[in-house]
Amino acid sequence: MASRSDTPTPEGPRARATRLRRETILDAALELFGEVGFRAASLREIAARAEISHPGVIYHFATKEELLLAVLERRDADVSERFHLESSDGVTVLRNFVALADVNAHNRLVVELYVTVSAEATDPSHPAHDYFVDRYTRVVTSARTALADLQGRGLLVDPDLDLDLAARELVAVIDGLQLQWLLHPGQVRLADGVRAHLRRIATIDV
Amino acid sequence: MASRSDTPTPEGPRARATRLRRETILDAALELFGEVGFRAASLREIAARAEISHPGVIYHFATKEELLLAVLERRDADVSERFHLESSDGVTVLRNFVALADVNAHNRLVVELYVTVSAEATDPSHPAHDYFVDRYTRVVTSARTALADLQGRGLLVDPDLDLDLAARELVAVIDGLQLQWLLHPGQVRLADGVRAHLRRIATIDV
DNA sequence: CCTACCGATCGGTAGG
DNA sequence: CCTACCGATCGGTAGG
Structure with a gap:
């Protein structure tokens, strides 16, 4: 069962680093998908903007498609919260x-x-x-x-x-x-x- | 000076074939640019839909960019006419x-x-x-x-x-x-x- | 999470 | 307007 949101499981330094890295990748992906669209965007350019290798991006998001959906879902969560x-x-x-x-x-x-x-x-x-x-x-x-x-x-x-x-x-x-x-x-x-x-x-x- | 539009220069069979071929390419390009956008569209796929080789497309429209502008301009001419x-x-x-x-x-x-x-x-x-x-x-x-x-x-x-x-x-x-x-x-x-x-x-x- | 690599595909050119 | 080709770039994988 997931921990209650008012008493979250303490986040270790490793988990925190992973979360921040994923946020950085999502930021870079949002930017490039917006500039040139999904199909014309390359994982290498997103990776470069996130200062990581392109297989590094794939380590966090298995496919380019999964990355796009993660960008959209993060934004949805943000909007429905505010x-x-x-x-x-x-x-x-x-x-x-x-x-x-x-x-x-x-x-x-x-x-x-x-x-x-x-x-x-x-x-x-x-x-x-x-x-x-x-x-x-x-x-x-x-x-x-x-x-x-x-x-x-x-x-x-x-x-x-x-x-x-x-x-x-x-x-x-x-x-x-x-x-x-x-x-x-x-x-x-x-x-x-x-x-x-x-x-x-x-x-x-x- | 261009010929008057009500008395056009007679179009030879060669010029007519070229014009029709260009129209076919523009039709195929309009379709694919609409489906996947300009950046993700490939000249090879446009060429295949027009039943021509991809250098054949380039013979008629020097670059992919020129092809896009030709598609838009043809459409503009059509709309402003009607x-x-x-x-x-x-x-x-x-x-x-x-x-x-x-x-x-x-x-x-x-x-x-x-x-x-x-x-x-x-x-x-x-x-x-x-x-x-x-x-x-x-x-x-x-x-x-x-x-x-x-x-x-x-x-x-x-x-x-x-x-x-x-x-x-x-x-x-x-x-x-x-x-x-x-x-x-x-x-x-x-x-x-x-x-x-x-x-x-x-x-x-x- | 990196380097090295894979096969596929790209826009455009050369030469005919 | 074709075939053959060029160098560049693509998403994803292997192996560590």
């Missing part, structure tokens, strides 16, 4: 969408990773294809549930709003603005764009 | 955005190409980086000009709409929905999403 996109209060969820856009606007590497790899993963043979199909199902469902909550509370500008369409539009605005933000840095206001979109749909403060 | 995104009538321009989304919804290969390569090209070292930076400047400007026209004619829901933000949002909705459409085919209504977005902004029929 944001609550599963709350039952729709207003909270929508505010968290804006807050997440705001955080992303200060983390170009993460935005590059998601924009580049999600696009690459539209191909069914891509190793992260299933991951992104599931991810978008979850995110769109979360947006739809939030909007339905607002609809029930009379907080929508148009009470007959097409919730499926609107949920996908909200997610689309976030993704599309991120792409433009990468192409035209300094000219795109990520969080403002999402906020403006939400204000047009709901009579809430975001 | 749609008028530079009209001075804002309503026409916005209707053409919807019509273009509708056409794209029947051409998965083209959507894959733009979603995948535009994301990949956010990297400044990508051969199509400048192309996409310019392209988005043009498209966003076109949307902004159209919205400004509507504003002047009192056709906006919110007369104080932030035009820069709204123009980028419109383009973002189109791009974001295309990504979702590739990930969740059959569940995303591309043209409907763009139409719904426009109806929320302007009091026009689209």
